[in-house]
Amino acid sequence: MNNAHWPKIAVGAVVLKNDEILLVKRKYPPSAGLWAVPGGHVEPGEELTKTVFRELEEETGLKAESAVPFAITEFIKYDDSGSLKYHYVIIDFLVDVEKYLDPVLNEESLEIGFFKLEDALKLKLTTTTRKIIGALIRGEPTPYPIHHFKTVIYGRTIVK
Numbered sequence: 001m002n003n004a005h006w007p008k009i010a011v012g013a014v015v016l017k018n019d020e021i022l023l024v025k026r027k028y029p030p031s032a033g034l035w036a037v038p039g040g041h042v043e044p045g046e047e048l049t050k051t052v053f054r055e056l057e058e059e060t061g062l063k064a065e066s067a068v069p070f071a072i073t074e075f076i077k078y079d080d081s082g083s084l085k086y087h088y089v090i091i092d093f094l095v096d097v098e099k100y101l102d103p104v105l106n107e108e109s110l111e112i113g114f115f116k117l118e119d120a121l122k123l124k125l126t127t128t129t130r131k132i133i134g135a136l137i138r139g140e141p142t143p144y145p146i147h148h149f150k151t152v153i154y155g156r157t158i159v160k
Contacts, residue, residue: 006084007074011048012039012092013056014070014132017100020114021133023123024059027110030077030086036126037092052093060112061104067093071135073128090128 015022038059
């Protein structure tokens with residue numbers, strides 16, 4: 001694979017309703033079958049917050065009102081031959097929505113819903129989502145610091 005097009009920038013929307021978090025079960029790689037916060041790729045020329053708003057609405061039907069940066073993570077994965085398969089820099093935002101309506105499933109996801117934070121930890125989550133939920137359970141952020149979760153590397157060395 002030609003690595004010239006990596007890394008890619010992606011965003012995630014951390015939507016909380018009381019003690020629940022909005023999650024989607026991904027249909028497509030790199031996290032197929034895993035639960036994660038809604039999100040996706042930043043398009044060329046698109047501002048990060050606009051991407052968060054767009055992705056949230058596309059994936060859930062919910063409209064964002066505001067977004068505050070919360071976490072920065074890298075996701076790096078190599079294939080069995082040692083070639084780079086994925087490299088994402090992910091910026092997750094705490095997002096307030098206009099109205100907490102029932103989210104609407106789209107074609108990119110298998111399931112969608114709000115989950116109590118402790119119950120969400122029982123799901124098959126992406127590593128980044130698990131770390132986000134852990135930070136929220138511990139009472140972070142106060143007042144909205146940006147967390148840098150260590151690089152997640154699959155296929156070579158896993159950094160803990």
